[in-house]
Amino acid sequence: MSRQQSFVSPDEDAWIKVDFLPGVDLLPLAQPVPEGSIHRARLAKGTVIPVHTHPADEFVLVLSGTVETGGRRCEAGTFWTTPAGVRQGPHVAVTAVELLTVRLGAMGPFGEAA
Numbered sequence: 001m002s003r004q005q006s007f008v009s010p011d012e013d014a015w016i017k018v019d020f021l022p023g024v025d026l027l028p029l030a031q032p033v034p035e036g037s038i039h040r041a042r043l044a045k046g047t048v049i050p051v052h053t054h055p056a057d058e059f060v061l062v063l064s065g066t067v068e069t070g071g072r073r074c075e076a077g078t079f080w081t082t083p084a085g086v087r088q089g090p091h092v093a094v095t096a097v098e099l100l101t102v103r104l105g106a107m108g109p110f111g112e113a114a
Helices: none
Strands: 024-030 037-043 058-064 066-069 072-075 079-082 091-093 097-103
Touching: 066 097
Parallel strands: none
Antiparallel strands: 024 037, 037 097, 058 079, 058 097, 066 072, 066 091
16 A cells, blocks of 8 residues: 555546446455455446355445345445355346445456355
């Protein structure tokens, strides 16, 4: 970590399209641990992220919109946690959605369900 304060502006051209997940854009914010990630994710309405697992714990806060996941409809303000290796999804964007995600390790081979 840098020894000075740093900033990421959402207005910058820092959003990254996720090629293997059409409708998903990411804004990397920080790397809290090796291979980990703190990022914002935008999902276009109708986007589906299929069932998957990660080899690290993951924490998600819905910033805006509505997403269905884990058999639950999640509105802005909903927070969920998924322990490492636990099956999650599919995540379905009912509306345009923005999420804040903290993953405490590698993403792993995405798309492999437990």
